[in-house]
Amino acid sequence: MTMGDRLRELRLRMNISQEEVSKQIGITRSAYSHYEINNRQPVYETLKKLAVLFNVSLDYIIGGEAPIPDTQVLPETAEIMRILNSMDYDKRKRSIEKVMIILRQAE
Numbered sequence: 001m002t003m004g005d006r007l008r009e010l011r012l013r014m015n016i017s018q019e020e021v022s023k024q025i026g027i028t029r030s031a032y033s034h035y036e037i038n039n040r041q042p043v044y045e046t047l048k049k050l051a052v053l054f055n056v057s058l059d060y061i062i063g064g065e066a067p068i069p070d071t072q073v074l075p076e077t078a079e080i081m082r083i084l085n086s087m088d089y090d091k092r093k094r095s096i097e098k099v100m101i102i103l104r105q106a107e
Contacts, residue, residue, distance in 0.1 A: 003062055004038040010054040010061075011036075014078045024085045025049040053085060 001009075011021055022032040025046060034040040042050065051058050059065075084092050 001063065002038050003041070004036045006061055006063070007032075007050065008036045010050075010056065014054065015075060016078065016082070020082065021050075021053065024053050024082055049085075053081065055081075 011018065018032050018036070019029045022029040025032075026049070027046060031040065035042050047058055047061060051061055054061070057064070084095065087095065
């Protein structure tokens with residue numbers, strides 16, 4: 001399986017568009033599209049962002065045998081990850097802290 005195949009598979013598992021992926025990682029939809037059809041290779045920084053977005057290892061993205069977790073990502077979880085990934089570091093950290101407080105109160 002090529003890297004482009006992997007990226008497409010991961011994106012479809014999350015049920016998101018190429019446009020959504022490109023916004024989350026800070027590139028154009030066209031550039032991302034080229035990754036999926038194997039016309040271009042992402043730079044290291046982009047690969048790291050893709051691994052975080054898709055919750056997989058870099059090894060898996062570039063063709064390694066690391067397994068994808070069997071658990072299905074819920075649409076709500078994917079949406080939360082997209083929102084968090086779009087935030088700068090400080091805002092993301094504060095948001096996570098607030099969510100953790102809410103979760104602890106719900107126990």
